[in-house]
Amino acid sequence: MATHKITVTVNGAAREADVESRLLLVHLLRESFRLTGTHIGCDTTHCGACTVLLDGQPVKSCTVLAVQADGREVSTVEGLERDGKLHPVQEGFWEKHGLQCGYCTPGMLMTSCALLSRTKEPSEQDIREAISGNLCRCTGYVNIIQAIQYAAAKLRER
Amino acid sequence: MIPAGFDYHAPVTLSEAVALLSRYGEGAKVLSGGQSLLPLLKLRLGHAEHLVDIGRIPGLEYVKEEGGMLRIGGRTRESALEQSELIRERYPILYDTVRVIADPLVRNLATVGGNLAHGDPGNDHPATMLALGAQVVAVGPSGERVIPIDKFFLGLFTTALQPDEILTEIRVPSPPPRSGGAYVKLERKVGDYATAAAAVQVTLGANGAFDRVGLALTNVGPTPVRSQDAEDALIGKRPTDAAIAEAARRAADASSPTPDRRGSVEYKREMARVLATRALKQAVRRAGGQ
Numbered sequence: 272m273a274t275h276k277i278t279v280t281v282n283g284a285a286r287e288a289d290v291e292s293r294l295l296l297v298h299l300l301r302e303s304f305r306l307t308g309t310h311i312g313c314d315t316t317h318c319g320a321c322t323v324l325l326d327g328q329p330v331k332s333c334t335v336l337a338v339q340a341d342g343r344e345v346s347t348v349e350g351l352e353r354d355g356k357l358h359p360v361q362e363g364f365w366e367k368h369g370l371q372c373g374y375c376t377p378g379m380l381m382t383s384c385a386l387l388s389r390t391k392e393p394s395e396q397d398i399r400e401a402i403s404g405n406l407c408r409c410t411g412y413v414n415i416i417q418a419i420q421y422a423a424a425k426l427r428e429r
Numbered sequence: 430m431i432p433a434g435f436d437y438h439a440p441v442t443l444s445e446a447v448a449l450l451s452r453y454g455e456g457a458k459v460l461s462g463g464q465s466l467l468p469l470l471k472l473r474l475g476h477a478e479h480l481v482d483i484g485r486i487p488g489l490e491y492v493k494e495e496g497g498m499l500r501i502g503g504r505t506r507e508s509a510l511e512q513s514e515l516i517r518e519r520y521p522i523l524y525d526t527v528r529v530i531a532d533p534l535v536r537n538l539a540t541v542g543g544n545l546a547h548g549d550p551g552n553d554h555p556a557t558m559l560a561l562g563a564q565v566v567a568v569g570p571s572g573e574r575v576i577p578i579d580k581f582f583l584g585l586f587t588t589a590l591q592p593d594e595i596l597t598e599i600r601v602p603s604p605p606p607r608s609g610g611a612y613v614k615l616e617r618k619v620g621d622y623a624t625a626a627a628a629v630q631v632t633l634g635a636n637g638a639f640d641r642v643g644l645a646l647t648n649v650g651p652t653p654v655r656s657q658d659a660e661d662a663l664i665g666k667r668p669t670d671a672a673i674a675e676a677a678r679r680a681a682d683a684s685s686p687t688p689d690r691r692g693s694v695e696y697k698r699e700m701a702r703v704l705a706t707r708a709l710k711q712a713v714r715r716a717g718g719q
Binding site: 273275314316325331333335336338341404 | 464467
């Protein structure tokens with residue numbers, strides 16, 4: 272089985288790796304690049320804990336091959352904070368208590384970022400639909416929705 | 430979970446992809462969005478020695494109307510279908526369908542062609558494409574062929590596609606005036622396969638009676654189930670409650686569900702009847718009928 276030399280732009284910086292065909296994107300991020308903010312939850316395409324943005328679209332990185340990301344852009348939770356300041360979505364989760372155990376949070380944050388980059392004023396229904404592929408077993412989603420609404424308002428002020 | 434080892438190929442032309450499939454035969458699998466194939470490989474329910482990724486071949490992602498047909502590129506992502514104004518306005522049955530496929534994150538990668546080519550009776554597009562009377566275009570070593578959707582689903586995870594063929598396009602006849610369609614799915618939660626679902630596409634005549642009816646069911650048999658018996662019961666009739674009830678009963682009779690955690694045989698058959706009724710009524714409303 273041949274390995275493949277790939278280049279992936281992760282959070283704005285080009286990174287190279289030699290990968291086996293079967294390596295999953297989430298393992299590339301966590302193990303090769305040591306970006307462990309992206310979590311592995313169910314590992315069966317259900318829970319969304321491993322959500323990252325691939326060319327700006329939220330996807331489940333446990334169900335993408337690392338080689339498929341060759342030449343493409345990946346954004347992970349590590350890229351949200353800028354100059355020591357939380358991203359408005361992170362700030363929202365902090366302010367509105369949008370997490371308890373925190374396991375689903377990186378995925379929730381990335382899905383929220385993608386939603387807010389295409390919709391400035393999402394309705395509660397838009398938010399519920401957008402995060403319907405991200406499971407949270409602690410919060411009952413109420414605070415997560417408030418967190419995303421907080422972030423939407425913050426981003427509109429900019 | 431990590432898949433067993435395989436070789437990965439990323440051809441940039443269709444002919445290169447077909448040549449790879451011809452070379453590796455049964456040992457090769459087409460990788461489209463990967464949202465069904467990768468989970469199978471990870472769970473080791475499936476195995477491939479070679480994956481041929483068609484994601485770097487340009488020209489396979491589009492949604493357009495042309496020559497009296499809706500044409501959907503085989504590698505069109507579900508999210509693109511969902512965002513298409515054309516689909517929303519002209520093909521409500523497809524909009525209904527795409528909205529209940531897996532979840533929004535999966536739909537960003539999953540493709541329409543993959544949903545059909547996988548041959549899973551639990552997938553949602555198959556019944557819808559049966560109701561619409563679609564055609565599937567496949568490209569192989571000897572060129573292109575068009576497969577009527579009625580001849581496409583042969584069995585559980587088995588389609589008419591040959592190992593060296595790639596599904597490149599889905600064609601749907603553009604609906605004439607006074608047409609409407611609907612897809613109604615019962616699912617336990619977002620992302621689940623259907624307990625049962627019904628796809629209906631109708632055209633009403635000037636007198637308000639059914640001119641054409643397409644009706645098919647999801648996940649209540651080893652393949653998606655088209656019920657010609659139900660369709661025949663409606664042709665030439667007005668969309669009365671009694672006519673619709675009779676057709677829905679015939680549709681449920683055509684199903685052969687298996688029991689699982691989603692329900693018993695009896696429950697699923699009853700749900701097929703209820704969902705067929707709802708889909709028929711919604712399709713008639715959208716066609717401008719009563």
